[in-house]
Amino acid sequence: MSSNRSALKEHFLKRLKYDPKKDRQEFFDPPLYGQGTFGVRVNKRSIAYILLYSFHGKPRRLTLGSYPTMSLADARARSRHAAQLVEQGIDPGQKKTLELFEYRTSPSVADAVDTYLEWAMANKKSWKEDERMLKNDFVKSIGDMKLQDVKRKQVLALLDNKAKTAPVAANRLQAVVRKLFNFCVEREIIEATPLVQMKSIAKETPRERALNQHELVWFLKRLANPSITVATRFALLLSLMLAQRSGTIAAMRWVDLDLEKGIWDRSGRFEKNNNPVAIPLSTPIIKILQHLKHLQAVKLEKSGDTGKPSPWVLPGRGTTSHQTQPSLNRAMRRLYDTYVADAELVKSEGLLRVAEGYPRPTAHDLRRTATTHMSGRGLGKNVRSRILNHANLSVDAIYDRYAYFDEKAKALDDWHDHLLSLFKETFGHRNWLKDYGKEAPQAKKIEAKPAEVDSDAPRTFMIGGKEIPLSELRID
Template sequence: MTSDRGALKEHFLKRLKYDPAKGRQEFFDPPLYGQGTFGVRVNKKSIAYILCYSFHGKSRRLTLGSYPKMSLADARAKSRHAAQLVEQGVDPGKKKTLELFEYRTSPSVADAVDTYLQWAKTSKKSWKEDERMLKKDFVKSIGDMKLQDVKRRQILALLDDKAKTAPVAANRLQAVVRALFNFCVERDIIEATPLVKMKKIAKETPRERALNKHEIVWFLKRLASPTITVSTRFALLLSLMLAQRSGTIAAMRWVDLDFDQGIWDRSGSFEKNNNPIAIPLSAPVRKILEHLHLLQAVKHKKRGNIEEPSPWVLPGRDRTLHQTQPSLNRAMRRFYDTYVANSELVKSEGLLRIAEGYPRPTAHDLRRTATTHMSGRGLGKDVRGRILNHANLSVDAIYDRYAYFDEKATALNDWHAYLLDLFKEAFGHKNWIKVYGQEAPQVNKSKAKPAEIEPNAPRTIMVGGREVVLSEPKIS
């Protein structure tokens, strides 16, 4: 029915109620030529704005929205837009159906993350860390939302909440989410990113944490904790001994080790800054690596050679994967928290600085600790830069991975001797292997097969394509 009151007014809509006796009712504005007839429909469940129009000689009806969720002014504007589409030869009803179909088939946040990670696996070294952050902190919160519905305020709320307990992690998450949306814009999955000109959520201050002599003793003692695995212990110890990034230590491969020459030779593809580097392997480091290989060889034999030997020096729980930096940080956090919880022990030993300005040590702090102490023992800037493998775009740095090799070897040998003195201070005259390693299981001679390794016989392993002779597991 057409209203005889002229155009619909807001006060009229407020008085509208469903009358069971009359059933569904419709009220319209006076019809306008070329713009259809705007009105409202009142039924048992809702009041809806409608537009009646003609398209190619056929009557059409379009639902514009519901009252009072949509204002009368917005509904009229939407009606005028629909009339303009009719003039352009577009059926607004069909257009709405198409848009609704596109919306329903548009990707959710979780779908977009999966698509991004498929690309990242072949394009980014850090894709596993991207996956961890996106799945844990982003998908878990708004994974079911349509990607195109995600607003700037929702992302800010998520990041602000993260920054309350982990400000640096909030910045890292923000960077990954930004990369996700930029990827989706480039692939025409969405039209724009909600992170345009979004500043960093938290202010970052560079870490300056380096362990002093007493704290190194504390660290060496805590490494013996039974709560961490042998692989994790040696990953942390080697991070301190070699002054390399803990993530790089965790991803050490047997194929990159040359025991004959005493070199850990890494190609640029495995480095954060793509600089190649050769790290000298001191005698203590080689003994640790030989012991780790021997343990893996014995375990492999016990499995009946069903599985392929692990290519990693420091495998994780899944032998096909290596340790990760987050797992090393979790180990550091665990034995730090356990230690500081025992206030009497902390007070009696007096080894660890626990006060404002001394945050909990992380795995990366071991690298800073090593270079700080080596510098204090006379290590020059040039050699230190070569050991740390900091970015250097000179021709010499790019092509000569063996530059300053002898100087690096001398500095590391001196540092390892110093560490061994501190180790003896903590554990007496024991060695690294006896404290942190585990003795290789003895083979029962009566049941040993001819091909099995006798417990006291010399052992050989293949490392980096070379045969290396190993002594017994108890390495001094």
């Protein structure tokens, strides 16, 4: 142990080197009463700042940090803070051990996300979307970091990078990350959130895309495209016909449908705003649903499956899951992208607005399209709000799910008749089950057929110019 007559200086530290002949060496300031003895330790691996002090009459030694990572001034400040803790009856060495233990056992970002999602599953209808964003965009980037080590600039860098290609998605990610940190602060997992007063990453323009009359014709024609499945095709069509959220349409259950009375009765827990709602089912809708049920029965019989049929009207792969809104958006994207890729067809038909300022339509735009056209056909605000099931805090809205039922039925019947008339002009008949109710990967072109009488479930389909019995139809 060596002691200097004067306090350690920066130039002295710069000259310090490990001497293998002397092994470990220690150099100290003159001791100060009540402050302990500040010094440095030199060994083979490092030069470290140390403090010798006494706690309850017993000598203690505390490592403050390493040189040159920590400056001499910062080390002295830390030494003075340790001395103050001793005066308060706190052993700084023991405190550091506890803090180190807490740090080592503190959750990583991935751990915190799992804890949050466990809560979200029981409290948020949109927890799956939270899971998708957090796991794909947050955990993949910094999942191994300690949550308490995440800095504001790291979150900003992640969000800015996301905003380069998906500005709206960046804002949604920012919202769920903020929710994650606030959740952890409320439960004392961390002390503070790095997202305090963080503004939205990207500027959002309210979406106003709605298909005009010509684009409705384009949509009805593109729905017959063999690149999408029957379930996806009818999920998109029902989104347009019923003016409901595409995610709600995709999750439609047989148990909520009364086809005899023509009612789709939804519990509040399936709604975004928790309001229950009853949607009238027109004759064209009922025929579509009957057809879908028939196709599911045929598929179950052909597979030889003795299990229960799918509870979903629009099942996904297998019987345990249903269609999803992202899958419907992907289908809309395919319909649009493959169409606009043929510039000559777009120009000759003149059906679709593809100029700048008109983004490609999404599944949710079908809901806006329906209400826009129904309003143009005389639909009043009250009935429109009931069809859309917008938030309404009135007693009538909360408890009477059948309010305005006849008015809604009349408005939807008129809208469906209009769609069928557009379909007839396009395909030459009014039976869209004939063109939408089949899988036809080998069909090259949908040709206009002579007018035919509507039927609940067609017995045969025209595929590739051949008439195929329904019993032999392959349903994927």
